Amino acid sequence: MATDIQQLTQDLRDFAQVRQWEMFHSPKNLASALSVEAAELLEHFQWMSEAKSRNLTAAKRAEIGTEIADVFLYLLQLADKLDIDVIEAAKSKMLANASKYPVPPPA
Template sequence: MNDPIQQLAQDLDEFAQARDWQQFHSPKNLASALTVEASELLEHFQWLTEEQSRHLDADKRQAVAFEMADVLLYLVQLSSALNIDLMDAARRKMVINAQRYPAEQSRGNSKKHSEF
């Protein structure tokens, strides 16, 4: 297995099997857990200025890294549960985004594609 995402999915599946957790890993539950972890990630930035959010101290940076890892782990488990090739979906979505947000129209602004 060469794909690191597929290897991570397999490792996560083995981790869950060893603990008999598959029974809890429905797509609904995994999506819910993903949302909770994304909120925990956001909590680290709550009340920070833009500048502060760009310059985290080492402890905060490590805490953020672990929350990001939690988000990734649940996302990979969800993609596995739904048999979705996450890398393929991401690549296809980037093509769609490139069409929605042409560089010449999007450069330097944050408008949504429907506002062009």
């Protein structure tokens, strides 16, 4: 049985295939598109205070959710093209971070 990530990845493959977009989905192009979408996400927070960024309206949250989805979808496509398991890569990175940044001793 496919996981949600595997199914979403397959759905992305199918979506691109029926539109004949595979020729445009090189790792370089997907990384570029990912960067653009991440910038669009950041744009929502430009000039916003820390406090306001923590207390968004429902409409703003929905807009940001759409940008987060764009980033996530391009990231999945890039990982698929490079045959990288995003869940395993994330777990490995978290382990590396835990080693690099140990919990400080109590004060």
